[in-house]
Amino acid sequence: MSQNSSAKTAAELSATGIRISVSESERFAASLDNTRYSALPDCVAHAEKPEDIGRILRVAHKNATPVTVRGRGTGCAAGCVPFCGGIVLDVSAIDFIEIDAAARVAHVGAGAVTADIDAAARKFGLMYAPDPSSHKYSSIGGNIACNAGGLRAAKYGVTREHVLALSAFLADGTRIKCGLPLRKFSAGPNLRDFFIGSEGTLGVVCEAWLKLLPAPEKKRAALAYFDGDSAGFEAVEKIMLSPLQPAVLEFMDVETVACVRAREPSFKIPCGSCALLAEFDSADADAEASLFISLLRELSNGTARAAKDDAEAEELWRVRRSASPAMYGLGNAKLNQDIVLPLEKTREFFKFFKQLGNGIGLPTPVFGHAADGNYHIHFMYDANDEGARSRALEGMRAAIEKAIEMGGAVSGEHGIGALKSKYMAIQHGEAELKLMRAIKRAFDPKNILNPDKVYTVADLPNAAPLKGVKLPWD
Ligand SMILES: Cc1cc2nc3c(=O)[nH]c(=O)nc-3n(C[C@H](O)[C@H](O)[C@H](O)COP(=O)(O)OP(=O)(O)OC[C@H]3O[C@@H](n4cnc5c(N)ncnc54)[C@H](O)[C@@H]3O)c2cc1C
Known part of the structure; x- marks a missing residue:
């Protein structure tokens, strides 16, 4: 059904000079995002200038062809994956x-x-x-x-x-x-x-x-290690209660830091510690970094330190940058989400999450944007172990439900896309969902734009992320 309508749309667009890709390789490139979920579109329509978007949509609308909009495919919720078939509308060339x-x-x-x-x-x-x-x-x-x-x-x-x-x-x-x-x-x-x-x-x-x-003229990075996650959260609370306004405040839990320690022995990371990285960028950045160190001196057993120059700042930043790749020391695949927690619930959630991981036998490293309560929670598993993947999926559902029950959110920045639409009814009440669906109808009465995302619980029969696909940012 969608294939017939896509073919008609593609032919009409092609006749007006819109570039259409139908080759397997170009359709594959437009079929996936950072999640590695992949679904081939019937074709890809390329908008080279803003008006092209209008031309493409007018034809797709007339033919009721589903349209999945694609930016640069770095999304983490399969939002630009065309599970519904139809056409992918690629806007990446409009880059002035x-x-x-x-x-x-x-x-x-x-x-x-x-x-x-x-x-x-x-x-x-x-x-x-x-x-x-x-x-x-x-x-x-x-x-x-x-x-x-x-x-x-x-x-x-x-x-x-x-x-x-x-x-x-x-x-x-x-x-x-x-x-x-x-x-x-x-x-x-x-x-x-x-x-x-x-x-x-x-x-x-x-x-x-x-x-x-x-643009700030100055930047000063600082890093501290703490014995155990609880001390790390106490440090976050101390910073948030102080007059400090860090531009960056990144938390890495004990499990994450252990991975970085194993991968990068030269970083001299204390055993069993979690870490907090801050960056200050006000005119008083030096004074802010000094206050950070003095506030956390005791709690961090004297490990809190500020970078003296850019080279040292880069050293501190490398601890954070290594976090994501280092986690693969715990399993060759990961399931991760970006939940948000109210500050006062962070410790309680962490206790729950670590118990959850122990219960299902999977490692649960976490890092995140501590000042926003936005944590990237992970289950690491073996990609060839289907049972482990199912346990990770079940565990993630329980973790997200818990975060929402505590007054938090299913996502702080990655969005809902296809993969998290099943959580919309837990996050929002029926009245709110009804309004959202009414807004969707008012903007898109034929439901052609990303029709299987956000408000509709995505039907992904047997869908699983592709294994072994390398993307430019890996
Ligand atoms: C290594 C890595 C690190 C990341 N870190 C962060 C982070 O720190 N913070 C963060 O927020 N995200 C992060 N992300 C997620 C991702 O980069 C963001 O969600 C980003 O905003 C997606 O942009 P994109 O152009 O790749 O969009 P795509 O993946 O192409 O699309 C994402 C969604 O936006 C829609 N869309 C795209 N363009 C348009 C348009 N012009 N009009 C209407 N809808 C459109 C798509 O239909 C889809 O639903 C990270 C991803 C990776 C791979």
Whole structure:
């Protein structure tokens, strides 16, 4: 059914000059994201300029062809995986970046790479603050669609707080402007906010105007180790109760740090410790780092230290950067999610999560953005052990349910996509879900945009991540 309609759509688009890919290799490249779930689209339609998005959608809408929007495929929720078939609409070529330094605004195409926007702003002494760890690869359209966070969210917040205005195409190809690139805009409900975090289900973002901030002149990194996770959480509470405003505050639990220690013996990490990495970027960064050290001196058995220069800062940062790859010492596959916890529930959740891991016999390393309560929780397992994978999936369900029961959230920055749609009814009440579905219908009455995501519990019969696929950021 979708194949017939896709073929018709592809033929009509091709005749108008839109580039369409139908080769197996190009369809495969557009079939997966960082989760390694993969589903081949019938074809890929490439938008080279904003108006192309409207042309593609008008034809797809007329033919009722499902459309899955794709930025740069770094997503962690299978949001751009076309389980429903149909066409993938690739917007990555719309990647212009223009900086208005006086207005402190970046005008960017949806496909612009996040780190390139920041680099362009830096030439004018400005910065684009949100910095997902994927920033060298992810697109701003994908960041807006997922409301991406990052390490600097501790001080600067997430994508939502940095989007002044955007322009998008609705499912029928109508172009709309949401807000204006002004510092203030109070002229009725701002439609911009519907698009931020809606994961390509309400429309396709083609361009955005982003708020830029003066780039900090100074940075000072500091790191401390603690005996056991509980002492680490006490350290986080101490920092949050102090006048300190770290730009970055990253927690790595004992299990994670043990992996880093085993992989990188030269880091001289104390045995059995968890770690807290902070970065300060105010004009008083030196004083802030000194206060961090003195506040945590006792708790960290004197291990708290600040980097004297960039080379030392890089050494401290390497502990955090090694966390994710080092975990593979515990298993060659991982199941991870990015839950959010209320600060006061963190220890209770950790106790639960570690017991859960012990109960199902799987390691459970955790790291995360401590100031936001946003933790990346993992079950590590053997990819060839189907039983272990099922236990990891069951364990993750229990962990997410517990986080929500404690007043937390299923996701802080990766979004719902296809994989977490089953948690929507646990996270939200029926009245809220009804409203969300009504909004989806108002924006996309034929349900062609990412139709099997977020509001619909995805039907993924026998779907499993591909093994052995290497992606550019690995
Ligand atoms: C190594 C690594 C580290 C990561 N670290 C972080 C992190 O620190 N913080 C964080 O938040 N995320 C992180 N992520 C997840 C990912 O990078 C983000 O979710 C990012 O925002 C996705 O951008 P993308 O361009 O790759 O989007 P895609 O993966 O292509 O798409 C993601 C979703 O957005 C929709 N979408 C894409 N473009 C548009 C558009 N123009 N209009 C409407 N909808 C659109 C898609 O349909 C899909 O639902 C990480 C990923 C990796 C691989």
